Amino acid sequence: MSKRSITLKDLSNSLNLSISTVSRALKDHPDISTETKDKVQRLAKELNYVPNSLAQNLRNSSTKTIGVVIPNLQLDFSSKVINGMIHQSREEGYRLVISESGHSYELEKDILQNMIRSGVDGVLLSLTNFTKNIDHVLEAMDTCPIILYDKVSDKVPCTKIIVDDEIGACKAVEHLIEQGRRKILYINGPDHSFNARKRLRGYEKALKLHDIQVLEERIIKCKNVSIDEGKEIVDQALKNGLDFDAIFAVTDNAAIGAIKSLKNHSISIPQEVAIVGFSNSKNATIIEPNLTSIEQPGYDIGKYAVSYLTQSLRDNLKSDDYIQTTSKTVELKTNLIIRESSNLIS
Template identity: 75%
Template sequence: MIKRHITLKDLSKALNLSISTVSRALKDHSDISIKTKQRVQLLAKELNYVPNSIARNLRNSSSKTIGVVIPNLQLDYSSRIINGMIQESREKGYQLVISESGHSYELEKDIIISMIKSGVDGILLSLTNFTKNIDHVLEAMEHCPIVLYDKVSDKVPCTKIIVDDEIGAKKAVEHLIQQGKKNILYINGPDHSFNAKKRLKGYKSALQSNDIIVREELIIQCQNVCIAEGKIATEKALEKGLEFDAVFAVTDNAAIGVIKSLKKHNINIPDTVAVIGFSNSKNATIIEPNLSSVEQPGYKIGKYAVQYLIQELTDNAIKTFSKTLELKTSLKIRESSSSYIT
């Protein structure tokens, strides 16, 4: 009788530890105590646990198919990422199976399970805004390699393709400061979001570097960071009587919501309140005034995500792939943040 392959889930149950803790202990992460690492590694040895990287090398078959999970296909930024993936996968002889999670955590889990059952060679995954527990991702890595892109988690020991969120945010806020703005409202994303945390750090760094006090009341958190939430956040700030002369939003859509709210109240943009977003979507040049924004290289993100995943699929060496590629952003200045644009 063939013995069932021991998984991370088996180890976590036996040790009464989370799958995330077990995974990081096996990867010798510095945030896991030596005692816990020893417990995990000892049981793994006793149960003959085979790391997923080795198990995958024992498979000879390949479907030449890559699964792609993306939160929202409707976004211009998402289409740029997908275009990069399609072009690169074609050149490398792979096909893509693309599915939208709709920012649903449960649907994200179901999609990943379905893709594994269908026999994809690997998965490119951008997490939802509501993905806090990443156990399903760690379990999926037992079956095939996963590369995270755009919306990632630092709790998953795999390759990640991201942009320089912190630097991009800092440049955006410094631009507002250069326009004479000092009371800068920040519309942030979910507190568990890797991207949002990085952009918040950049926002605070820019203020501190310019001797401006960080006022926590000027940081408003949103979940979906959409147009509606941008409008609601601005309305709340105005109702509370918060003094602000600029707004930096974690996404373009949220920033567009800000502009709509400010225009409703006949607040001059950018003289009274300047606005800047993050993504540089097509909508940034449709809204009036045109929105200043931090441009993310979506096409490159998609291209490199495919490249790195195929590298893992074709590399016969038994090794752990866990690296981060950080791509540069650029600042696009338009009428919403500067009066000198003509």
């Protein structure tokens, strides 16, 4: 019987360290102390740890298949991303296997494990809104290259394709300030969301640039960033007597929910309260008034994700050792699309 290969989990259990720490120590990540790196690398050598033995076996028998994990296929943004991936994968000679996690952390883990077992050459992964523990991603990276896109984690040492969330949010809030608004409510996403944290920083930066105090009571977190939740948040804010003259929402859905609430309370938009969303979905032009929003280049995100992954796969074919994709962040530019929901001053 052949001896079982040592895994990242074995190393982490032996050293009483997280898989994330072990993975980054093996990759000489600057966030990990020299002492921890030495300890991890010493044990890995003692136990003859070899990363990605499966990938080494499969390197010369590529399936020409890329796995794609996406949280919600119903979104307009998602369709743009997938279209970009389809176009680029055809150019590169790969086919896609696409699965929806439905923002379920457990399903995300199962999908990723099944894709690895099925022998995909690499994976393009957008995390769920509820993914806090990323050990399953780090373990998968020990088998094949992974690119994170859109919803990412800075704890994963791989290439990430994102938009300039902070800059985009800052542009959105500055637009509201230019319209004479200074009491801007922010409907935020979950704390652990990379996108939400960046957009919050953009919101705070814009206020500080214009000498407007950041008030905690005007930053309200939502869990699912849905239309219903956006409506409930604004309903409750009005019930509590919160004073605001504008709303910036972390997504278009939350902003549309806010519009519904304001209309139900006979509050005029944008005369009394101006609103800006984020993603420039199709719904932004259906809701009345039409929603001002930050446009994300979804198609380009998809194209770049495939392009960087296939480059990594080509690099591996040339190498005697498995190489995980370079740890870098590719940040694409957003645009502010101004519509009726905010454009009081023309």
